[in-house]
Structures are given as structure tokens and as C-alpha cells.
Amino acid sequence: MVRYSFLVIKNLHGSAIITIKQLRASPLLSKGVCMKKIFTLTFLLLVTPVLLHAQTGVKKRRPLPFEYGRVLISTPNLSPDLPDVQFDHWLHRAKYTCRLCHVDIGFAMKRNATGIKAEDNIKGYYCGTCHNGKMPHGDRAIFKACEKTYTEIELGSRCRRCHSVGEKVRAEYDFASFTGTFPRERFGNGIDWEKTEEAGLVKLVDFIEGISFKRRQIEVPKDFELSTKVESMPEILFSHKKHSKWSGCEGCHPEIFAGVKKGNTKYSMTEIFEGRYCGQCHTTVAFPTTDCQRCHSKPVR
């Protein structure tokens, strides 16, 4: 009797490697069991590649400008009154830098990876850092995020402002009227956020008393070129200045790009498309990777 053992490994790019090994004959196996095994093996061999290649070759639906950067945060342990939280990046990024939330407050960059709890918000962490009913914003205070108990009225007027997935909630800020005067760009939110900031249409807060700490500023490194693997593909001009305005240094270093020295971190376009390295922000919140020439901008010499 011949026995086979096979191993299915999924590599980084999602394709499967199947290794089949012939094992030594085992006298313990009866004929029937063996036939069954061969049958399941053939079946599995045919079916596994199909299952592993669930990725389909269709054009993804492009999110509408106001949907781009939307994060749905699941809240599985709450009462059915409180559905999942819908967080739209565009409103917050028009007021605060990325660094403030993702470094100082400590939100992870991946959906649901932070594990935000109501208790933490009440204690003044995460959303509760600003959403505490006291933090001034213009001439009023920012509404309180979570409380131990809530009334029926509060549920509609306060809780549902965030816990809004599947509920009919009228948002306080309308995307079209809020961003109407901002310079336009292709894809993403349809907004050139960089120019919007330069023109002073948005003023970004980068410091919260008691949460942020001022250090002596590190001089922003010069812009540099990133060479490409494909011949005559225009090189990438990377601007530290543009990125550090929103993300600071800590937004990217050392977690996403380990090496502070150029060339230390090796990555490919495939990995970026998968949402790693540049793709961490540039597939979700910052302008998407479908806008090739916005990065590949330096003419080939």
C-alpha cells in the first residue's frame, strides 16, 4: 500500500504550493481505507487550488468620494441598539494630522486592530481623548463618546453619531458642502489634500495638551528618488516634507519602514498593492495606488 502526505502552503502572493510526499508502505492500512484516501486526495488536489484562488479578476467598485477612507469598526459585544461604528477619515483629516491619532493617541492602522472599548473611551483613551464633552472645538465642546448608561434620547442624539451602520442618521457635516471649495484631484476623496492644506483651507491640529509632547524638531530630510525595477518606468520622487507634515516621523518609522537608512527596507509593488508599506495609507486613506503617475513622476534620464 502506498500512502501520500501532502502539504498546502500559501505563499505571500496568495498562490499555493502543493507538495506531495510518498510515505513508506504501512501494513496497518486496509485496502478500503487506502482507496478512500486516494479518492479524497484526488478530490482535494482538484478542489484546493480553486479555493485558494478566490481572488477574482474583476474591476473593483471604486468608492464614491465621500466613502473613500471610510472605516467600519465592529462592536460585537455591545447591545443591539448600538450597531457598528462608521468612521469617515475625511472629516477628521480636515481638522487633525494623521500623527495625532495614529501616534499620540495610538490608533492602529488596521481596522479593528486597536480593539477600542467603551470603558477605554470613558477613561479618556482612544476616541475619548477628545470626545469627552469638555475638549473645546471652536465655540463648543466636542461631544462625549461613551458612557456607562444612556437614555433613549441620548441614544438618538449622541450614541448614533458614531454607532451609525445601518441606521438612518443625518450627518452634521455634509461632504459636498464641506469640501466644495477644496482643490480637486483624481481618485480617492477627489480632493488634493496637500494643496488644501497649503492654501489654508484646513488648519490641522497636531498637539493636544497632556497627550502630545513637544520635542526639539528633527530637520526634515531632503526629497529623494526611489529607483524602479521595470526599465524606463519613471522613478518615484519621495518627499519627506509632504509626508511629515501629516504623519510626522513616527507615522512610518520604524514600524512600516524599518530602516531609517535608504535601501534598508526592501519592498515590491505587489506588496504595496496588498496594502503594505506605502500601500498602508495609499490604498485606504491617502490617494490610491491606481494613480500611477502621482508617484512615478520623475522623467527617465
Add this chain to the structure above:
Amino acid sequence: MKRQAAVLSALFLLLPAAAPGNWDFPPPKPVEEYGNLLIHRTSEKNNVKSVSFSHWMHRRKHTCRVCHFELEFNMKTNTTEITEEANRSGRYCGACHDGRTLFGHTEPHCGKCHNGDIGYGNLRFNDMWRYPVTKYGNRIDWSAALEEKWVSPARYLTTPPLPDEVNERKLDLDAAWINVPPSLFPHRKHTAWLDCNDCHPNIFNIKKKTTRIEMVKILKGEYCGLCHGSVAFPLTDCKRCHPTMRTPPKYPEPQSR
């Protein structure tokens, strides 16, 4: 028991190799209507006739990338938020149809688009009678028409495409089935019309062999089938992708022009 299992496993193994080709296709559209579509995302709700759009009319003047990259038109009908307001502010159709370069989104031009007639403008198809001929689709070899300068579509409005040399590689794509010769993929012929992002990375990942393309999926409108079957030459034209196929199955040809 033993024989049964053996026969069954053999069947499983042989199934994919049996009967290559001869797929079921819907009857071909008339040549003048291939690639035409009706857009009715909101028009009928607003008591306006749906918009007829003809790909062959537009692809003579502009490459695919102008509309499907620069002007941000999606690839699927009725998914792009085209509105009167957007058009009048110079987006989508309004980028060209502004009343100066071309007729605008104003009276008395309504009926030129809002006519609900998929064959609108058919007579203008005859202008192209000298273009290189193929068997299927519009019965026009658009690639050859471009190379022979019968058409010289604008490649951009504001953002020039990446240089042509970026990807000149021809891919040799082996078929999964026995008896089917490999498919040849010329990048150059595609980049003449399309932008990189029209296909990468959503439809095809950029690294060869990381995307598993199957004919069955292509027939469903995935991968190559997204364009080939709706606008670009249809899948009934086997030999154009599998050039070494000896006896390609014969499918009914569309009405001759």
C-alpha cells in the same frame, strides 16, 4: 469498490481536459451595436430617456484611458455617478461636451444622448468602411486601424501616459488545458489604448503567475473578459489570443457591414 473509486478518480482528472472550446455564446449583436450601451442610473426615475453611448464612436477620437482613467468613468454601466451638475461643471461627459469643443449638456441637444435608442447614430458607422476588417465584434481591427493611422485618438487630456517602453514584454500565457495552445499577450497593443491602472492591480496583479486566469472566468466577464466581449474584440475570435490554434471552433459571425 476498488474499480469504482478508480473510475471516479479518473473521471475527476479527465473532466477539465475534455471538450475544449465550443462555448455557448449569445447570438452576435449587429456590428453597429457592438460596444453600445444604455446608461439609465437615474434617467428613468427623473422621466428622461436613458442615454445611449457608443464606444466605436468615441474610441476613434480618444483612447480608453482618457475616459476610464482621466475622466474616472468606471468599467461597469450605471456605476459612475454621472449627473447633470457634474457634466455642467466639466466632469465626466462634460469634460469634452462643454458647448465649445462639442455640444454641451444644454437644450436643444438633449436628444443626442437622451434618446433611449441603442442604435442611435448607426449611419455614421459607414464612415469607417475602409478600416481593417476582422470577423467579430465591430468587424473592425482597431489595433491595426491605430497602427495604420486610420484612427489617431487623443491619448490624454491633461495627464500624459507613461512612456510606451515601460512595458514592452509579450507574455506567453500557457493554457491550463491540453490541446489549447498558449495565449500571447502583447503589452504594447494594450498600452496604446489603456492606462496601467485600468488593469493593474485590480484585474491582474503585476507579477506574472500570481493571477490565475481561467477561460471559464473570462467568459463570465472577469479578467480579459471585462473588455473582450463587451467592447474589445469578442471571445469568439479564438485565434487572436491563441494564434497557434489549428482548428479554432467556428462561431456565428455578426451581420456584415
